[in-house]
Amino acid sequence: MSTLGLPAWLPFANRVVRGLNRLGLRLGTIHVLTVAGRRSGVPRPTPVSPLTLSGHRYVVAGLPEGDWARNVRAAGRGELSAGRRSVPVTLHEVQDPQVKQRVMRAFPKEVPGGVPFFVKLGLVGRGDPEEFAAAADRVAVFEIAGGGRPD
Incomplete structure (x- = not known):
């Protein structure tokens, strides 16, 4: 594990996922969210698994x-990609603890491939x-709005 609690293999795996996404290949529920870096303004892509609830x-x-x-948090907006399709989105951090709990309760069913990652994080x-x-009080949950769906 790295100093942030992330598995050491994660940066390599993220590069592979981003590369496959650029080629138009999908891996389960994984999308690529690209937002501007808070200091540099450079686009920063990261694999995420959106889930839909209500x-x-x-x-x-x-x-x-x-x-x-x-x-x-700094950008408030970005681009969500699934394969070669991308849509602009806005993102708002969820503050309501009940909403965060409902989202987290749905996570293992909606994103089963993400469960091992949360286990590895402890x-x-x-x-x-x-x-x-x-x-739910130990994670950040962001609502995705606008732009439609890339998938």
């Missing part, structure tokens, strides 16, 4: 103070929805 789309940052979450021990809901 007609609203969300992404979850397992490390709320990780670079991509801080960049989203946020949950397994894919239990109630365990995910209990971790």
Whole structure:
């Protein structure tokens, strides 16, 4: 594990996912969210897995103070890509603890491929929805608005 709690292999895996996305290949629920860097303004792409709950789309940052979450807070907008299709989006951090709990409770069912990542971060021990809901205060949840859907 790296010093931020991220697996050491994650930067390499993210590069592979971004490359496959540029080629038009999809990996499950994974999209690429590109936002401007908060200091440099340079576009920063990161793989994310949006989920839909009650007609609203969300992404979850397992490390709320990780670079991509801080960049989203600073930029408030970006581009969401699925394969070769991209749409502009705005992102708003969810503050309501009940909404965050509902999103996290839905996460293991809606994004089953993301469960091992949250286990590796130590946020949950397994894919239990109630365990995910209990971790809601330790993650950042962003609502995705506008732009339609790239998929």
